[in-house]
Amino acid sequence: MLATLGDLVDDIVVHFAGPINVATDTPAIVSRRRGGSAANVAATAGVLGQPVRFLGQIGSDAVGTVLVTELGAAGVDTQFVQRSGSTGTVVVLVGPDAERSMLTDRRTCAELADPHPQWLDGIATLHVPLYSLIEGATAFTAVTLIDWARDRGIAISLDLSSTALMASAGLDSVRALVVRLRPDIVFANRSEADMFGFDRLPADAIAVVKNGPEPTLIRVPAEAETTDDETYTVPTTGITDVTDTTGAGDAFAAGFLTFHRWRYNPTEACVHAHRTARRILTGERR
Secondary structure (H helix, E strand, O other): OEEEEOOOEEEEEEEOOOOOOOOOOOOOEEEEEEEOHHHHHHHHHHHHOOOEEEEOEEOOOHHHHHHHHHHHHOOEEOOOOEEOOOOOEEEEEEOOOOOEEEEEEOHHHHHOOOOOHHHHOOOOEEEEEHHHHOOHHHHHHHHHHHHHHHHOOOEEEEEOOOHHHHHHHOHHHHHHHHHHHOOOEEEEEHHHHHHHOHHHOOOOOEEEEEEOOEEEEEEEOOOOOOOOOEEEEEOOOOOOOOOOOOOHHHHHHHHHHHHHHOOOOHHHHHHHHHHHHHHHHOOOOO
C-alpha cells in the first residue's frame, strides 16, 4: 500500500483569459475542488487502482467533511485523518497560458501532531511533499513518520514541491533535510532541480525531473560501486490542448509510484506517469 502525508485543502480556482484589471473588474470563471499535493497524489493513485492511505489533518468544519468524503470516494483509506480547527484554502490563479499561481492558507493542515506507528501498518511506500516538512507540527510529524518508515523498511518518496518554498525555508536547510531523510525517490520539476542542484540530490535515490512538455530526466543510482549511475530521458506525449497545469505534477507522481510499485522499471513507470498527468492537463479530473 502507498501512503501520502500532507495537505487536503479547499481549492478555489480562478481562470481568467487576459490581464487582471487592477482596482476594477476582471471577467473570470471561478470553481472549487479538492486540493492539496498529498491528497491529489492519493486520489489519483486510488483511481488507478493502487491501495492508498492519506495521512493528514483537516478542519472539523462542513468543508472538511465534504473533502474527506470525496477523497474516500476516490478509493483512499482515510481512517487516520485527523479533524481539528479550520480547513485550509488555496486560491489558484490560472492565466491564459494555463500556468498557475497559488495563494495558500494551510490552516490546520500545518498542525498534524501526535503521530502513531499504526498509521504505517501495511504501507510499502510513504510519499511526502516538501510542503509537509517545513511548517508547524506537521513538519515534526512528517520527519518522525519518515524515520519510523525507514526503520520498518518502507520506501520513502519526496517531492521538492516549490522553488518559493525552498527559498523561504532556506536552500541550505532544505538540502540538509533531504540528505538527512535519505529518500529512495525524489521528484522535482526543472526549476526545482536547478535550484536544489541536480548533483546535490541524494546519490542513492532515483531522481525524477519533469520539464513541462520536454522529456523527463531520470537518474537511477548504480547497483554497485563498480558501476555508474544510469540516466535516461523519457519523452512526453504531445499535448496541445492544455487547460490547467494545477495538480499535473501530483498526478505524475501518483502514476510513477503506482506503476513502479507494480514492478515496472523507472522508465516504464515514467511513460505511465506521463499518461496519468495528461488526464489532468487536458481537463479530465476526478
